[in-house]
Amino acid sequence: MTALRPGMAPATERARIGIDVGGTFTDFVLFTPGRTGLVHHKQPSTPNDPSRAVAEGLTTLLAKAAIEPHQVGLIMHGTTIGLNAIIQRRVARVALVVTSGFRDVLEIGRSRMPSSFDFHASKEIPLVPRDRIVEIPARLDRHGRTTQMPDDAAIATAAAELRGLAPDAVALMMINGYTRPEVEGALAERLGALLDGVPISSAATIWPEIREYERTLVACMNASIQPLMQRYFDRLQERLAADRVTAPIFVTGSNGGSLSVAVARRRPVETLLSGPASGVMAASRVATQAGVSRIITFDMGGTSSDIAVSSDGEPEFATRTEIGGLPLVLPVVAVSAIGAGGGSILRVDAQGILKVGPESAGADPGPVAYSRGGTLPTVTDCYLVTGLIDPDRFLGGRVRLDRPSAEAALSTIAQALGMTGPDAAAEAAWGALRVATSGMVTALFKTMASRGLDPGEFALLPFGGAGPTHANLLAEDAEIPHVVVPGAAATFCALGAVAADLRRDFVRSLRRRLDPESTAALAALFVALKQEADSWLVGEGGLARSVAVRRAVDMRYGGQASELRVEIPDGEVAMPILEEAFHAAHERLYGFRDETAPIELGTGRLAMIGRVEPIDMPRIEAAATPPEPRAVREIFLGRWQRASIYDRAALRAGHQVAGPAIIEEEDTTTVVLPGWQADVDLYGNIHLKRRAA
């Protein structure tokens, strides 16, 4: 256990690098303990072989930071390769083995359809087609007793059938396998021995949670991206080795933490949603350092906008999310889509009503102003026509925007809306921004209402290309009193990666009525999960400076079908503690407690967090003189008005700017509305607040 002792982690004293592989850019952030300042780099991505952009960008980054490859102590790496593969169903050829009688576990799913009205809607495409599903007589009962187990001959038959299907990977699910994962694991080994090296993912071993469909999907997703991810990691390690970078590589997970490559190779499913999670983690760090405790993150990208909620540096987690139309039950940072992105397309329907999205021009052809063949006006074109963004300084001038074309496209919209006069295009653009904003606000309210949260008690923390441009519009309409625009929003996900702690989640389902006996079983379960977690953390090397453990159990009143995840404090697991924790949680969320109803215990959960050395966010210089606007330009917010234009790079700690104003930086533009004021803090974050009347 020496690896966990503070001061025994030399790797962290060398440079730490966060890398986020996106569809367009691969972002880098480098942090060196003891040195102030982070080094950033953006490298165009190489989708055919993403490891190439990583290796090339890394070389550039090291040169920028004047660091030798051997001085790199740790690489934290996030990627969406697995996610994209599942969404586009460009996955490995997987065969699935299930208990006899349950071949249709994926076809039937949870039996719901996307709409009860639209009878042309189709159901999701199963990850494994029915003809690659093999049944075997292997089953446990609800108490974990083996009721069917194939003999060697039956295993050989199943293996022969599997080999005939020529799979790249195999998944296995036994009904009630969650009760004793080791039984299913042993079966996986017996089968795997006859599969000529094809990897086999056992559902109960990866994620022993009750609910066969969801658990089968965990195994199938794991199997379907495993070959792809392993090939990627192999290439990445080869390339980095060739460049003499020998630092250990960690991979960020959907839960906002990170895992070693060795673990990620076995359990790639844990990394699926690492991209969005990293952004939220970075926002949480920024907010904590800026002294803001409760935030709603607002990530506005090309096709859509996402929000997440984080309190005191800890994001909210979801244990049910969707990937490519399929449910995923692993704990992930809870991110919800709320509507339009910069590429969302405007149109006027047959009845003369203005619509924004959901169709998107994406990055290709993109907005009209990109001059890449886009002819349909988008939200980004509206920013341009209303003067909120500068055509010459978009993405640091890397993309020149064509304002006359955007205006022409918006004039067509204005005409369809019956708008006339010289300002018609700007009026249409402003109308579209209001429509987009109202869509986001209503979605945000609904998301918050379903969790019992009041948006007025949060600050909005925008990132992504258009986040800071739209944040003030959103905050004003939603009556959110405070917006924090972080510094260095450009490489935000990479920042989240470099700051990521080690984290893994462990589960076991109990599904028993709460009584002294099941309380003891839960206590034993937590001990077992803790041992599993400890041995994982030790295996990850000496990165962790300190360790935190979070325990929770899903509980419900007898008769309820849905469960509530209840945090269980450290220390003894006693029945009165469990009861009170559940009643209190139920009352908080649902408004009542029922002390006469029996309580049922569901799934026990344990999260192990190995804290790495925290990052010091760099500070900026203090202001000596008032801020100087670079220019003044007319912007349209219902009418034309003069706004001062500032360079963000020239702003210093303590500077104040009154709206209407525009603050420009290389990768984004912050809009400050009339009646609002911007304050720059020590770290260069911009705080927007309503000016006292």
Place this chain on the structure above:
Amino acid sequence: MSLDPITLEILGNKLAAATEEMCATLQRIGRTLYVKETADFCCALAGLDGRFFAYPRSIGVSGFVGLDCRATIEAVGELHPGDVILTNDPYRSQGLATHLPDLHVVAPFFHDGRIIAYGWAFLHCSDVGGRVPSSISPTNNEIYQEGLQIPPLKLVRGGAINADVELLFRANCRTPDANMGDIRAMLAALRTGEQRLARIVAQHGGETVVAAAAALIRYTEQRARAVVAALPEGRWAFSDYLDSDVVSDLPVRLAVTLTLTADEIHIDFTGTDPQLQAAMNIPSGGRVHPWLTLRAMALIVTLDPTVPLNAGLQAPIRMTAPEGTVVNPTRPAAVGVRHAACVRVNDLLNGAFGQAIPKTMTAANSGMIVPVVVAEPDGRGGRNVQVVEPMTGGTGGRFGHDGVDGRDPSISNLANNPVETVEAELSVEIERYALRIDSGGVGEWRGGAGLELSFRIGADHSVALARGMERALFRPWGMAGGGAGAPAEFIVTPAGKPEQRLRRVDMIELAAGDRVTLRTAGAGGYGDPYRRDPDRVLDDVRRGLVSVEAASRDYGVVIAGGAVDLTATAVERAKPRPPLAAAGPERAAWDSIFGAPELDRLARALADRPVTERQSKRRRLYDEILSQLPQNFPAVAADEPVRLRARALLDAQIEALEQTANARTGEAT
């Protein structure tokens, strides 16, 4: 006041979102399982005319968008701030409530001393008293058996709950605390709605919001009419059956005539059987009612998926639902399981529209929802009651697309239960939960497969319920040359004894080791199966949904060694073959005696009798004719002489009815 298109879009967003927030409040605070698990609730905003102008899209019961609060509002007289109306009475609310467990509340929302809108919420509560726990049983024959009837009345006056009403309500239900909890959840939802509306009014002005309410309905109406305008004009008739009225083996006929004109859909249910002495009547009040128009609304949304949901969806529809029939019963007809008849009304409209727009509509869906419930001793002196699975079938094939296997969201889009959580709750062992091979109706585009659920009972003195067992006799029909889906089957195999097949199931007693198997019907197929691409047939065979034998017998596709034998297939497909019975042999046998023209005449003759006499007259007539026919008719067809005799008898009986009717008319004049 007319609104600019930007304000209208913004208000449309905000008002619909307000209703979704109302639902979120209700779902969070509501206590009953129906609320939390099956989402059998909804909230909306109604305009001054009582119709919904804002309705949630992503939460709650979609179909109720067509309900009308007007009669409920008018029933209570003047409304003041803080008043809330409560009702569950299908007859006195004129179809706002459609069975007694559905509690509906309506509240006026004021601005500057005037009502500017109404908030509405409903939920399905656990129990409102009556003959059986949970209040619903198909064998109830009067609404008085179904629980406490609450005519529209003011539950809340000026913000204070009427204690007398609460006292009476509590005394008449089995779960008073949970019910009052649910009512409080609805009141909280109304408060959320009131606050959200006030916020919107503060931002945009009261007059703008009132104008928007009307404009939003008009907007949806325009889009709905645009869909209708694209449909062909004409008139089409269609009929379909429920296997039985639950209290006997007598089938129930539902008939419709659909008339499409340039911008209107006229739905006429003349020809439908008299109201039943069972609980499957649909209390529509004879209006354009969601339970009678669901498939028509679905058609509009299918062809215009982003149309905002509000009362405008119903605007192009006109309704004729004769009084005293299954689709417009009069008091005191029981209505508890009206959704069972609604499933068939859906098929009926589907079939009628299918003749008008065969390339848009589907063949029949499986047309059944059977919640399989097991109750077993819980070892503590009580009973443990759980739904094993809510069983549905698939959806019908349609032009260019196979139906969906094993899922049918057309009436309620319910989630099923994980096998493992069922086994954790009950001592049953589920042996099979799978798609049914060879069950989807054959066709160029195959009907969706039905499901099979098979489980073994774990404890003596258990009871199983399988209400809604339908389509075991009359199969889901095929379309455009496609065949019918396989009929549903219910099989009980007592431990160590031979299996028993049951056509009708209400409740059966079981012991440990007994096996229960339910196979739901497959959905209908579309188009000539001999035109199905042989590669698609091969794919179905590979995936195990069609057997090699059925591929050859039904599709003329010969499969050998895992591949299509093209030569043999060409030979097979060139052979002459008997015509397919689109709705299956049972329906063909039935129709060979009980033809549509005769039954339409019968319906007309019965309609002239008092409502109370119709069902018994009808029953006597059928009993007499069926007594001439083979025991298992129509599962077994009648031969020619018997058929002719039965038809003659039917004709004579109808004529007799018509004459007495004429005589009575004569007397009256």
